[in-house]
Amino acid sequence: MKKILSSLALIILIAACKKTELAVQSEQEIAGTSAQKSAGATTPTVTTNAATFVTSATATSGGSVSSGGGGSQVTERGVCYSTSPNPTTANTKVPSGSGSGNFVSILRDLSGSTTYYVRAYAIKNGAAIYGSQVLFTTLINYGTVTDFDGNVYNTITIGSQVWTTSNLKTTHYRDGTFIPNVTDDMAWYDLSTGAYCNYNNNETNATTYGRLYNWFAVNDAHNLAPAGWHVASYSEWYTTLPNSLGGCNVAGKKLKDNVLWNGDNSSGFKAIPAGARITGSGPNGPFAFFSAMGLYGYWWTTTQLTNPDNAWFFEQDANESSCGLVNPNYNKKTGYSIRLVKD
DSSP states (O other): OOOHHHHHHHHHHHHHHHHHHHHHHHHHHHHHHHHHHHHHHSSSOOOEEESSOOOOOOOOEEEEEEHHHGGGGEEEEEEEESSSSOOOTSEEEOOOOOEEEEEEEEEEEEOOTTTEEEEEEEEEEEEEEEEEEEEEEOOOOOEEEEETOOOOEEEEEEETTEEEEEEEOOOOOOSSSSOOOOOOHHHTOOOOOOOEEGGGGGGTHHHEEEEEOOOHHHHOTTTTSSSTTTEOOOOOOIIIHHTTTOOOHHHHHHBSSSSSSSSOTSSSSBBBOOBBBEEEEEETTTEEEETTTTTTTEEEEEEEEESBBBBEEEEEEETTTTTTTOOSSTTTTBBBBOOEEEE
């Protein structure tokens, strides 16, 4: 009987110990869960806003931090950005307050024509939480130059060169000497001195496409270009410029305007199909006529050929993504567009 009672007491004692152990374990689990929560095991949701009001040097972004997941415990929020994907707070950051809610961040001192990657962030208990990545490209940073007539041309840096981004419109040389506007075809053909014309002799075409000049105007000692600038040479058109854009095989599309032509204008150069006043002599005698506006663009270079009647020009047409190196069959009397390069 004593053995039975002793065994029963032992069983009761073991059961009591196990109950106590379970109770202690349950308390530890509860304490552990509380510790995890206080340490930030749950996190707020962070959202990144798309970039707006993008210029060549600034942009506006921002985001939001949800109120759930301990959003009120966020000690810092804002955006971080870089020119490489997945920026972190170790990159450039723009803090915009703390806690949950919406916020706006302005990015400043950006570089023109550059792609940036942006993520909103929130810092809770010392750890950074990131929103999704968005990207944007800043606008091209244009400069300006003004001719004698007061026409203002935007300029763009491409590689080591600075080019005007529209065709020349001046009716005067650098020193104020007047350039004749010759409208009659045969009078144009007979010229051996500088002159300009408007395509189809229509002044309104000059607003968009610039004016057409014969090569004698390019070579005139009075100078077509404003001080500090010059008409581009053969090597500047066909070597320096395209090499800065990946080579002549791909440069054409990058040079051509994406509004008036079928390029992508990724260079900012804005080449446009201004056509020409074709001049020459054929079986039926001399001729001069306007042709190819909307299809072709032609620009004089300063470089002459061994044949004293001809000079090199740069051509682009609607169907090519390359630089159109052509045999300069048309002589110096022909009317082509002009682009300028900084000295």
